[in-house]
Amino acid sequence: MEHTVRKLKQQELDRLRARVLELEQELHVPPAQGYEARGWYGMYHATTGAFLGMFGAITSLLFNVVGSALIDQHPLRIIQVYLTFPLGEKALDMSGGIALVTGCCLYIATGMLLGVPMQMAIARFAPRGGLGARLAVASVVGLVIWVVNFYFLLSWIQPWLIGGNWITDPNFLPPWVAIMTHLVFAWTMALIYPLGAYRPYRLQTEQQ
DSSP states (O other), rough: OOHHHHHHHHHHHHHHHHHHHHHHHTTOOOOOOOOOOOOOHHHHHHHHHHHEEEEEEEEHHHHHHHHHHTSSSOTTHHHHHHHHHHGGGGGGOSSSSSSHHHHHHHHHHHHHHHHHHHHHHHHHHSSSOOOHHHHHHHHHHHHHHIIIIIIIIIHHHHHTTTTTSSSSSSSTSSSSHHHHHHHHHHHHHHHHHHHOOOOOOOOOOOOO
């Protein structure tokens, strides 16, 4: 009985859809195709950038873990240096525990934050470009983020607040490591950009 009622309702719905289509054609009104943003859809790119930034941060963290293991450093050396911002020099001696786990979470959260300008830049300058174009844009943005973060912000904020300068000190974090960390993040964002590329919503309707 329930199946029969459902079937009758579906048939009625199909007839109504067909009638709406006929009326639209008679009135020369184009059928509704769904939502499509007009102009720059910044909020969408910011949201997808924050989401995809997690994967960029995870990839760059794995790059550091492998690199640190190869040169016989603590696998989470990048997190130890990262945690000197709130904890000071004592973070460099941490070997495990909840602090490093929290540092990893904060690192990924930072990747979400930096993923916003990265995704928006690729969407602005290479929205339909190939992988090469996206890599070029992402590389430039990644290097700009590195310069701004390290030499325009952290170089004076950390000494001012914590009393030390461990993040930008090459003895603790060589510049090439910081550069490659940012570039790996940027290249990952360029690679997975299509997953967050804007595609207008299209309403699928049945025509009889």
